[in-house]
Every structure is written in C-alpha cells, then in structure tokens.
Amino acid sequence: MKRIIKQLAGLSLAALAVFGMGTAAQAAYPEKPITLVVSFAAGGNADVMARIQAEAMSKELGVPVNVVNRPGGAHVPATMSVLEAPADGYTLFNWSPPSFMVVPLTRATPYKPLEDFVPLFAGISASNALYVRSDSPYTTFEEFIEGAKGKKLKMGVNNLGAPPNLSAVQMADQFGLEFTTIALKTVPASLNGLVAGEVDVAVGQVASLNAFGDKIRPLIILDNNRKDFYEKDLPGVRTVGEAFPGKEAGAWVHGGFAVKAGTPDDVVKVLLDASAAAMDNDAFRASIPKAISWYWVHGVEDTTALIQSGKDLYSPILDGLGLLHK
Template identity: 35%
Template sequence: MLKKYLAGAALGLMSLGLAVSGAVAQSTYPDRPITLVVPFAAGGGTDILARKVADGISKSLGQPVVVENKPGAGSLVGVQYASQQKPDGYTLLMMSSSYVTNVVLSDQKPYDPATDFEPVTMVSISPTALVVHPSVKAENLKEFIDLAKNEPGSVNYGTFGDRSQPHLSSVLFGAEAGLEMNAIPYGGGGPAVTAVVSGEVDMLMPTIMLVQPHVESGALRALAIASSERSPLAPDVPTFAEAGFPFEMGTWFGIAAPAGTDAEIVKKVSDAAVEFLTTEEMRKEIEGEGSVLLALDPAKTKEFVLNEIERWTKVKEKGLF
C-alpha cells in the first residue's frame, strides 16, 4: 500500500512539475524568435500577406517573426514540414485554401488538416469572380449559363494548373449549374489571365483583385462574384446569389500551429494577430484588395477549417476530382 502511495505521490509531483513548467513557459512566451512557415515561394501573394501579418504579430509580441518559405508540391512540402515541428509556439504555418483541398481531394494524406494543427486565426478570404472575354455572347450570369448549356463543350476556361483555386471553382460551379466545359491549364495566374484577355480561353474564375484592372479597362467582362456581398473593389458586379445562382467560393488565408501547442500560447498568438488585422490601416489594405477581413479567434477558425473539410469531402465523394 505504501509503495503504491509513494508511486502515486511521485506521479503527482511529476504532473505538478510539468504543470508549473508549462505555466512558466506560457508566462515567458515568446522569449525568442518565432518562425512562420509559408508553403509557397517568396514574392507571391501568400508570401506578401504572410510577411505583413508576421510583422504585425512581431510588434505585438515583442519578438521577431521570421518567414521561412518552404514551397513544393502545391504547398504539401511546407505544410508537412510545419506539422513535424515541436509544438512549442515557435513554429507557425501560413495556411491557404490548398491546406484543405490538397489532401481532401487526393488519395495521398501526408497530414490531416483536422488534427495535425491547432487553428490560430483566419486572416482573410478573397472572393472568386467569373470573368469572360468580351467576345463571349453573355452580358450576365444567366446568359452565360444558358450559352454553356445550349452548346455543351463549347466553353473553354483557364486554370492556374490542376486543382488550383480557379480550377476548383470552375469545376464546382460547372457541376452545380449542370455545365459541360473544358479546362485549359496554364502555369500560374499571369499566363491564365493573359489567355482570357487575349481570347485564347473564354472564361476564368480567379480572385477579383487579379483581374479588376482588366475589367475596368473593358478587356474583360465580370459577370458575378462568389461572395455573400458585393466587393468594394467591384461594386457594380453582382454576386452569384443576386444573379439567381447561390454560390460562394474564394481563396482564404489563416494561421495554425503544430498539434499539441499549448492553448494559452495559441490564444496569445491569435490575440496578437487579430489586434493587428483589425487596425484601420490593415483593414483598409485588405478590403482595398477586394478581400474580406476575417480575423477569427481559434474556435471560429477551427469551425471554418472543419466546414471547408466537409465541403470538399462531399466534392470528392461526388467524383468531381
């Protein structure tokens, strides 16, 4: 009995020691630089946004937040790398839409987006727009749907590559509208936009920010935007719902930490990020790019990610990818 008691006491002291150690770690966090892993190359849109957020978190927490680019395999390399780091709050991941779609729509599962990370915050979402070349005989979304239905296989749309956001958006929209269209892949946003502006393809579904200058110049016609409200960047473009076809889609960005990161540390980073994101300067910058500011807490971020997993799981089950 005494032996059992002593063993129990030892375990209790060990647990107490770990709890005290954890509390000390939380109270002193951060006491050294933090790494924000960006699973894309430097200079791209995700990288630029990540560096702004990193700078904001750094100023709030009083420690440098260093961006580390880990591109490859459509973000799989960087995400998997981040998932393998110590869950001590000193490694964060810049998530994007591909964080979910890369694994949900694939047979390969190098990580689990639901369990391998602790959600920290959602940053923003950039709504998808449907734009066409002026030669396309459709002045609005209804006319475009009618055109594509009446002439199956006649519409070609551009993508940034297989399972890129414009590809996913186009396939999902086409499936829900009952359209038969042809995907033409390009090596990124620049070539795809050039293709639709030149008339090489009929349609593209990128973020509104990417094509707004061409819409304003008349080189492209925007038929609808896939958000709940009109974009301040293109207030004359109706939403899909306004055009009679409820459909929401966009490229989103957020921050996560490796699974097992202490909840108090997660909250501390989240609070710092939200504080920065909700400043008037950052809000205007995000909304000025046609994006919607989210700035969610960890619980709402988790809910957002789980909803995305559920959405794309259903798409996968339908055999669309």
C-alpha cells in the first residue's frame, strides 16, 4: 500500500511539475527581449520600417524588440544567423525579396525560405517606376522605347538582383531593348545619378517623385496592375499592364517578419496576435513614412501564399534570363 501511495505521489508530483512548467512556459513568453534580425544596413527604408514595426510589436508584447543589422553577403549571413538561434520565438527575421525570393532562386543557399521559416505577416511594399531626367527628349514611354532601340542606354538601379534591377531586366526583355546596368547602391543614389547625368534612365520607386520634384520625369509604372497608392504618388502615370496589355511587368516587393520553423505553436500565436493588434490599425498606418508603401497580409497561410506567388512570378523571369539556379 505504502508503495502504491508513494508511486501515486511521485506520479502526481511529476504531473504537476510538467503541467506547471508547461503553463509557466506558455504564460511566460515573451519574458526576455526579442531580437529582430534585419538583413539591410541601418537607416535605409527597409531598416526604418522594420524598426517602426519592432517598436509597435514591443509595445504589444511588453518586452523590447531589438533590431540587429546584418547587411551584406547576399543576405545569407543574416538569414542563417536566425536559423542558428533556437526556435523559441526570441529571434525574428525581417524577410524581404532578396532573402526569401531572389537569392534562393539564383544561387545555392543553405536554407529554403518556406521550409525553414514560418512567415507571420507582410507589410512593407514598394512599386517601381521608370524615370528619366526632366530635360530628356523622351516625354512618353513610347518615345523612350523608340529612342532606346539599338542603343545601349545606361540604366541606374540600386543593387543587382533587387526588384528594381529585375523590373528593368524584365522590361528590357519584353520590349527588345538593351541596357548597361550601373548599380548605385540605393534608390536615392540611382536617382541622384540620373539627375547628375551618370545614367540616362533609372528605376526608382513610385514614391520617389516626392523627393525629387521636377528634376525627374516618370515614364511608366513597372507593374501589371494598378494599386491604390499609385494615384496618390504618381497621378496620371500608366502601368505597363494598362498601356501594353500582353506585356509582362510583374513586380513583387513585400517584406515582413518570420520565425524559424519548429517554433512552438503557442509562441507563434502570441506573435500573430501581437502583430495584428500592433499594425492592423489606422494609427499605425498613419505613422508609416511617406516614402514607404504598405500592403498588409497577415497569418501564416496567407503570407506563405503571398511568398509562393512571388516565387511563381519571378521563377519564369529568372529562368528566361538564364539566372535560375537549378
């Protein structure tokens, strides 16, 4: 009898302990600061947006969300640094087109975005437009195509493999043009290069016109479909899809947070709830800087679908250019 009582006591203690620890773990996340890894340099648009989001999440979660910048290396070191940390929800990754889309498609990476990560949401977005200087002879996109044929104009982009570059490459391919690409590191720098005459044409963002006023002229928006914010930033400018039905100008620029695959479901839920509460409201949207566009997608399934749509869009483009890594 004594033995049975002892065994029962032991079992119930064990059960209590496990149960207690379980609830303790559940109730405790987050109990220490969270790290957000950003694969861009500090100060740029992607970084600023990530910081604003980190700040909002931090208020919801009650712990600091610290941004760590790990730029360079085709975003691989930053991505891997998240995968090297434990899957406990204390390391978040700020994913973006390079890290989740272009780099895995164009080179062998030690990770697979949709297998190794659980994407939580997407927020930041951008759309690109083609710009020339205000004193350029090309006043319409059609004139530009005519004038650019047979010449190799200098095209300014920010970085190789980044969406502006891919949009430019796609456009060249669709319209039978050839360009010499000059990578000037950031979008403002490429537009500055345009104004200074270093390049003849540049890919900037739709919102870039705000900063450069009458020094540059938009020719066309490099997208198939019209998004809501186009009218606000570039009134009267057509998209490729509208002006040339049948020509492809798909662009995919999104970014958001993700955690390592294998993170416990309850932790993921806390993060999802916090992000929805923090960012899916008017006050937050009003705090987004003018130069940054916003396209909200929330939840693991929806965000995964969004990322998959990007892969579906870019794979054939990259394949056609011989850049798809097989």
